[in-house]
Amino acid sequence: xxxxxxxxxxxxxxxxxxxxxxxxxxxxxxxxxxxxxxxxxxxxxxxxxxxxxxxxxxxxxxxxxxxxxxxxxxxxxxxxxxxxxxxxxxxxxxxxxxxxxxxxxxxxxxxxxxxxxxxxxxxxxxxxxxxxxxxxxxxxxxxxxxxxxxxxxxxxxxxxxxxxxxxxxxxxxxxxxxxxxxxxxxxxxxxxxxxxxxxxxxxxxxxxxxxxxxx
Amino acid sequence: xxxxxxxxxxxxxxxxxxxxxxxxxxxxxxxxxxxxxxxxxxxxxxxxxxxxxxxxxxxxxxxxxxxxxxxxxxxxxxxxxxxxxxxxxxxxxxxxxxxxxxxxxxxxxxxxxxxxxxxxxxxxxxxxxxxxxxxxxxxxxxxxxxxxxxxxxxxxxxxxxxxxxxxxxx
Numbered sequence: 001x002x003x004x005x006x007x008x009x010x011x012x013x014x015x016x017x018x019x020x021x022x023x024x025x026x027x028x029x030x031x032x033x034x035x036x037x038x039x040x041x042x043x044x045x046x047x048x049x050x051x052x053x054x055x056x057x058x059x060x061x062x063x064x065x066x067x068x069x070x071x072x073x074x075x076x077x078x079x080x081x082x083x084x085x086x087x088x089x090x091x092x093x094x095x096x097x098x099x100x101x102x103x104x105x106x107x108x109x110x111x112x113x114x115x116x117x118x119x120x121x122x123x124x125x126x127x128x129x130x131x132x133x134x135x136x137x138x139x140x141x142x143x144x145x146x147x148x149x150x151x152x153x154x155x156x157x158x159x160x161x162x163x164x165x166x167x168x169x170x171x172x173x174x175x176x177x178x179x180x181x182x183x184x185x186x187x188x189x190x191x192x193x194x195x196x197x198x199x200x201x202x203x204x205x206x207x208x209x210x211x212x213x214x215x
Numbered sequence: 216x217x218x219x220x221x222x223x224x225x226x227x228x229x230x231x232x233x234x235x236x237x238x239x240x241x242x243x244x245x246x247x248x249x250x251x252x253x254x255x256x257x258x259x260x261x262x263x264x265x266x267x268x269x270x271x272x273x274x275x276x277x278x279x280x281x282x283x284x285x286x287x288x289x290x291x292x293x294x295x296x297x298x299x300x301x302x303x304x305x306x307x308x309x310x311x312x313x314x315x316x317x318x319x320x321x322x323x324x325x326x327x328x329x330x331x332x333x334x335x336x337x338x339x340x341x342x343x344x345x346x347x348x349x350x351x352x353x354x355x356x357x358x359x360x361x362x363x364x365x366x367x368x369x370x371x372x373x374x375x376x377x378x379x380x381x382x383x384x385x
Contacts, residue, residue: 010363013359013362014362015354015356015358015359015362016355016359019293019352019355019356019359022351022355023286023289024285025285026281026282026285026286026289027281027282027285027286029281030278030279030280030282033274033277033278033281034260034265034268034274034275034278037268037274037275037278038265038267041271047267047268047270047271049270049271058270059267060264060265060266060267061264061265061266061267063269063270064267064269064270065269065270066270066272082270085261085266
């Protein structure tokens with residue numbers, strides 16, 4: 001017993017004790033920050049994010065990444081992508097400030113949101129077509145709808161034979177919404193595997209109804 | 216082989232080799248562990264249904280920084296420090312300072328030249344953190360392995376004094 005205590009003493013010397021204490025301390029600090037962030041942004045089933053462009057809630061278990069493009073001449077833009085775990089499903093959001101909206105409309109010669117919708121649908125389709133030559137584009141739903149206090153144009157497309165997963169050809173459903181919140185152009189896109197898209201449509205509607213663009 | 220404490224007070228060629236090996240150990244462990252540890256944190260968040268926290272980039276980077284600091288940088292510095300401290304005893308403070316330099320410079324070269332990372336403020340922050348963590352780990356490792364010798368060294372003059380005073384009394 002005495003021998004082992006001596007041996008223990010020779011191992012647990014101050015530098016080793018400090019080292020062994022610092023590791024769990026830094027891990028605890030890390031989890032402390034994570035839990036603080038989580039609890040301070042938690043609202044019901046969603047995590048709530050707010051910045052100068054938007055206030056938006058999203059499911060707690062979805063991955064997400066925000067991006068802000070700042071350009072003095074062509075204006076600023078905020079983008080965010082949210083990805084559902086374990087399936088091919090995502091929500092994208094882009095908000096252009098008034099200068100960026102003007103630049104975007106001028107570059108592509110757009111006059112209304114309907115033209116932007118068609119442009120985006122074609123662009124997405126041709127991107128998929130580049131990797132999947134048998135893909136076909138099918139418009140399944142289109143019209144206007146309310147997003148907050150704004151009237152938005154929206155379309156839902158089905159892109160058949162978009163990709164192959166486990167030797168099975170899959171379809172992609174793609175919903176895109178455009179509207180102007182005062183002079184800010186807002187784009188919301190929701191896309192993914194056809195089945196997952198239908199299953200999580202309610203979640204998307206819930207996110208959309210809670211979202212508010214700051215003007 | 217540990218060298219004597221008093222007979223040598225300047226570096227020999229092999230000391231530099233051991234310092235380089237110590238730095239390489241630290242660098243190697245960093246490269247090996249960094250992705251594993253980053254993915255581990257992400258996996259923990261996903262398993263706990265908290266993946267959304269990653270959207271709050273500033274907070275998440277802080278959390279990830281602390282996580283990597285303890286599990287990767289401290290550990291790699293400690294390992295490099297243990298090796299170098301065991302093989303090079305002289306000028307321990309200066310010797311152990313070389314470990315984080317080698318490790319961090321190696322990592323910067325790897326990230327910028329091979330992996331084409333852009334040198335951003337975030338990257339510089341990470342490198343500063345790597346340096347600090349490896350430095351701390353290196354000193355802890357180097358002093359841990361020499362703890363016994365350092366104490367012998369400190370104790371020996373007092374023993375001499377005691378003996379001398381005893382002799383004087385006689």
